[in-house]
Amino acid sequence: MVRTRSAVPAVLAAAAALIASGCTTSSEPSAGGGGGPFRYAVTSDANTFDPALGTAATDYSLARMQFGTLVYRDADQSVVPGLAEKWTAEPDSATFTLRGGLTCSDGKPLTAGDVAASLRRWADPKTGAAGTGLAFGPGAKVTVASDDAARTVTVKLAKPWSDLVPAMAMTNAGIVCPPGLKDPKALNQGPVPGAGTGPYTLTDAQRGRQYTFKLRDGYNAFPAYEQAKVPAGERPPTVRLSVVSNESTAANQLSTGELDYAAFTGPDAARFAGGGYHLHVQPLLRMFVVFNERKGHPGADPEFRKAVAQALDPAAFNKVYGGKGEVMKSWSDSTSQCANTDGSIVTRTDPAAAKKALNGVSLKLNGTNSVAGGSGNTYVQEALRALGAKVALRNVDNATWASDVLANKGDWDVTVMAHLNFSGTLTAGAILLTGPNPPEGRNFGGIRNAGFDAGFAKAMATTDQAGKCAAWGAAQKALLERDDVVPLSTVPVAFVLGKNADAVVTGGAVDPTSFRVQG
């Protein structure tokens, strides 16, 4: 008799052994009462460890942990002390007075001269740093002076640029101590001992996988956020940042307690509504239409631009992305200081009026598919097509779109701009809508609007907030009247923290140095 059952126990034994091997390794304790590290997820690996060169969200997170900035921006966008305890500002200069007793991560004193050297390097075009256009103005000449005895650092610009002080809160403006400045190559590729000025020190870096930070003993330059908005609890002594590219995976880990914090742009955020999780919804992308206004393109005709604005329904566009965003009245949303919220100066949706101008018009619509596969681009295509326009959609990945549109190397007429505005200012969008064409400048649409240029220049020439907002109001009105941009909506991001964790949300992002855990 042939026995046929011998394979079954073997298979079961193998499976049991595999499961058992897994079960023998206990998972790491959670933050707070568990005593483990505070764990949070980022969607991609870091491109650089140099704060000046960072261009992506993970770069900013790493920089924020390790490198302090002179000032920070609070939840209401106001500027609060950081490494600097106070400052004075003019349209073309600012003087920062450093706190006493500042040290680098190796314990050596951080002097005003060190801070000035770090800022000079950031401003130097040879560094190839990011964010300098926002901080100092396009192509600005910058001089930085210091006085160690008085603990002051003075930044002076050749032309007025009143965003100077708030821009010092950008992570690109992170102050690097002399060991990092002496070896920029090493700073780019990994932690440099003694280079840090922030609250945490990077103690373990595993590229593509995880980064572990330790809280510095006696650090005295934490952001001076409004205390009422700082959550209760203790700062975690150890923070671990893990690379988790898939939002559903991060959501699974958050729900099983393997993570304490993750950000979601997709539907997974809904899993955490209620249940004791801390949810903070903020605008991530500001979506608006920009035209190629150069000769030979339909966008050169103001009537065509107006018709497109009439054809599009920003509320319907918002629904394409889940309906949780804000319908905008400018190129940024209402969380940006001085952003227009007056619907009367925005062209109203009126498809019937748009039909005559759009019927039979051929146009090339170009957009990035990096936001929900480019579904907003498809909405725009269909809205224009419904009114008789012949719309050829080029829905491409971000790098191709940037090359085609932002560098103006492609053949395009209309684009849906997905603006990742980390500074949360109007300036971040405005510098893309004025000045020389690429490659000399950033004005990818070739917009020529004297009223906008004048208002923008005036806003940059005053530090008086009321005057600044009045100037911005004029600039926005001039741009919207000519339909140089068509505001659509924001695409939000949901920051979700575990049941015993929370953080300060500022400038549209969670400040990773502000994590608090309870229990």
Added chain:
Amino acid sequence: MTAAVQEAPAPAPPPGKAGGRVRNPWIGFLARRLAGLAGVLVTLVVVTFLMVQLIPGDPARALAGTDATGAQVARFRHELGLDRSLPAQFGSYVSGLLHGDLGTSFQTREPVANVIGGRLPFTAELAFLAILLVLAVAVPLGMGVAVATRGGRRRRLDAAFTFLTGLVGATPEYVLGTLLVLVFAISLRMLPAAGAAGLSALVLPVVAVALPSTCVLARIVRREAAVVLNQDYMRTARGRRLPPLALYARHALPNLLTGTLTMGGLMLTAMLGGTIIVESVFAWPGLGGRVVQAIINRDYPVIQGTVLVLGILAALLNLLIDVLLGLLDPRTLTARSTS
């Protein structure tokens, strides 16, 4: 019963023995395979270099960010060497390869060898454990079902096996992975949902990678085993009432190994280059996710280096399988290779 047990068909005499001259068949075999390997290598170098040039988009623009000016983008382009002619770039690339240098990542400025060295062990760990699991489960399962259903017996078992292996084998890995997470991580809390910390973190991704291949291979083994079990020599062996272990392990299994090993080698090659989705579902820091990131960022050196290394690995694995098959059955030394 007087007839001796008919063993598995004896291997043919070693090839290469003709006209009284004895020539070692391994020499010709290895010469052919090494020449093929060199051809694959040259093709990979040329194709990977040209392939990345066809990807639309500007690496310098991707690196500089959306707010960068044309001057900043131009500076990056110069630093990356992208302002040189294509032949000059190719010359540098080949020269670097000849010196063992795979280049430097555009995006992170890391040496590409470090990028691959840091990620490949994770992918290899996943792939090798998965293929071991596949072989450990699929071969006995396929054989067991073939034995149990021999001669049309246990039709329900046969139908259930066919249905289940068909269903699981056709289920996409990301669905399997998600189901495994829902059951074992979220509902039962037995295993981590994701990550690469500790042995426990390996279980679900390995099972997710291995399950579809296990089903496919089990079906192949079952079909092959059914044929082998009906051979005359197996009937004779059964007639001599040999113990099941000797019967199936000594007489049936060797005749299944050729196809199983060939299939297993192909599966392993596919796993080394194709666990991207499982890596994403389980936040596994393997090579697949890094390549996707490199493609998005137009990081040419990382794309080229990874494709080159994976291509060489695939070619070497195929060579290894051919050598193993040659050892098991020397007749294959003169036949066409698996690759």
